[in-house]
Amino acid sequence: MSLFNLSIIFLLIILIFSIGGVSIIFFTRFSKYFSGMKFKEFADNTTEGVENKVKELLAEKDDKFNKDLQTVKDLMTRQYDKTMQETVKLVTTNDLLRKQNKSTEDAINIAKQEFSKLTNVLSGTQSRGQLGELMAEDIFRSAGFIKGVQYDTQQVLENGTRPDFTINLPDGKVIHMDSKFIWEYFQPLMDEDSEESDNKNREKKFFDSLKRIIDEVGTKYINTKSNTLDNVIVFVPSDHILSFIYEKRMDLIQYAQGKKVTITSPGNLLLVVGVIKEFMKVVTIGENQNQIMTILDELKKEWDNYIEEQSVVSRALKTATTHFDYLEGRRRKALDRKFNAVKDLETQLDKNPDKALDVSIIENVIEDEQEIKSNEEERNQRQMTLDN
Incomplete structure (x- = not known):
């Protein structure tokens, strides 16, 4: 703004000198027509007119300058307010993003800890077995089964074996269930970077272990002379593993059915338990049919x-x-x-x-x-x- 003022003053000085020069030329050319007091009056009038004109020009420039200055001030004020608002928004957004990033980091850390715990659980044979038993027992409770009434755990059989669960049925009948995670053979199959030949060998180990389990439980836990049903349940605590078995080896599922072994997972065990519960209701009603008919006659x-x-x-x-x-x-x-x-x-x-x-x-x-x-x-x- 100081350069602008200096330019205006410089222009005004040039204007004054120009007017003065014109006045001198005018005086020289027309001096023979003026003499004495007339010349002095003319000079005074000319000087006063120049001064008034200069004052008018200065006043006009000053007003225009003040208006332009106010316009610039208003523009800068609006721009400053807008900039401050945008700055506040940016600061607020940055603060929210920082908090969200902190929450995300905390969630990731918690997930890492939980995954580490799950990995530790799955890495041990005993801990995997306990996890499967807990999942199965939760399903039993959700179906309305009571421990010690509809089912028992870890009961020793006559042949010295001990199934994870024994479901009590009417007429003293029972059906046994064992939980098998088989994670140590399934985990290598999750490695996507392995060669195709390695995958085939790993799949073979996995399905061979599953076949051994089917033969084992069918031999240990089916004994019709000891009031067991001609069937046994194998609980695999992972729907993903059971889906993999159905997808890759349906013939192995059919083999299990031939051995009277029913393979279940959390997704369908509840259905199996529900069918058993309805069967128990039907048998109970049949056993008490005479009593029910007597009550109906009295009614x-x-x-x-x-x-x-x-x-x-x-x-x-x-x-x-x-x-x-x-x-x-x-x-x-x-x-x-x-x-x-x-x-x-x-x-x-x-x-x-x-x-x-x-x-x-x-x-x-x-x-x-x-x-x-x-x-x-x-x-x-x-x-x-x-x-x-």
Whole structure:
């Protein structure tokens, strides 16, 4: 802004000198026409005019400069406010991103810790077995099974073997279930960088181990002489592993079925347990069929008694309603007539104390009463006939 002011002042100086030069030329050319006081007056007028013109130009430039300066100030103020708003937004966004990044890092660290724990669990044979047993027991509880009632764990059999679970069925029957993770053979198959030949060897080891498990549990846990069903359940605690078996070796699933071995996973064990539970309900109902039929017969007898008593009460209510209507109607009217007859006699006595009373009024009331009583006896007789 200082350079701009200097330029304006410089232009004004040039303008002043230009006007002065024009004035000198004008004075030299026209000096012969002016002399004495006239020349002095002309010079004064010219100088005053130049000064006024310069003042006007300076005032005009100063106003324009002030307006331009205010415009620039307003523009800079708006730009500054906008820049500050954008800066605040950037700072806020950066703070949120920093917090989100911290939360993401924490979540990643927690996931790493959990994955490390899971890896440690899966790396040990005993810990893998415990994990499978816990998952199976959670499924049993979600199906409504109670430990010690519908199922038991780690029971020693006559042949010295000990299945992970024994499901208790009606008539003293049982079905055994063993949890097999087979993770040590399945984990190498997850290596995507291995050669195709290596994968084939690993798959062979995995399926060979599964076949050995099928033969083993079918031999150890199926004994119909010891009240076991002709079937045994193998629980693989991974839906992914079971899906891999179905995809790669369906023939091995069929082989297991031939050995009376049912392979399950968390995804379908609940269905198997549900089928067993419904079977237990059906058998229980069959065992108690005679007792249920006896209860149903007694219930029918009580229902018949209820219907009969309800009919008696209904007839009694009907009779009471009829009697009440009669009492409210005819008997009340009969009483009203008697009271009216007595009132008429009192009126006669008050009007003519010495005159004999007209007893025909009472005789008519008595005759009406006898007729009403006769009608009432006939109605009661008909009601009794209807009740019987």
